Amino acid sequence: MKESPFFRIYLEEAEERGLEQGERKGTIESILALLGAQFQPEAVQTLKPALESIDDLQHLKQLLLAAPHVQTLEAFIQTVQK
Numbered sequence: 001m002k003e004s005p006f007f008r009i010y011l012e013e014a015e016e017r018g019l020e021q022g023e024r025k026g027t028i029e030s031i032l033a034l035l036g037a038q039f040q041p042e043a044v045q046t047l048k049p050a051l052e053s054i055d056d057l058q059h060l061k062q063l064l065l066a067a068p069h070v071q072t073l074e075a076f077i078q079t080v081q082k
Helices: 004-036 041-045 049-054 058-067 073-081
Strands: none
Touching: 004 041, 004 049, 004 058, 049 073, 058 073
């Protein structure tokens, strides 16, 4: 049975979305791990819903780079809200 070009494109797009979702999830988990090493882990976990609501992978990557440099958890929260 021969696959249609439409079906092939659909599968490729679904795979890309899955890869991006996996990368987003991994980035969020990395942010939480970095912050959890610096601050109270229970308080850090309260940020998870806010981070999960961010669709822009580039923004999440910027937050990942900022996480080890923040002085307080409140400062990171302000960075998330920008």
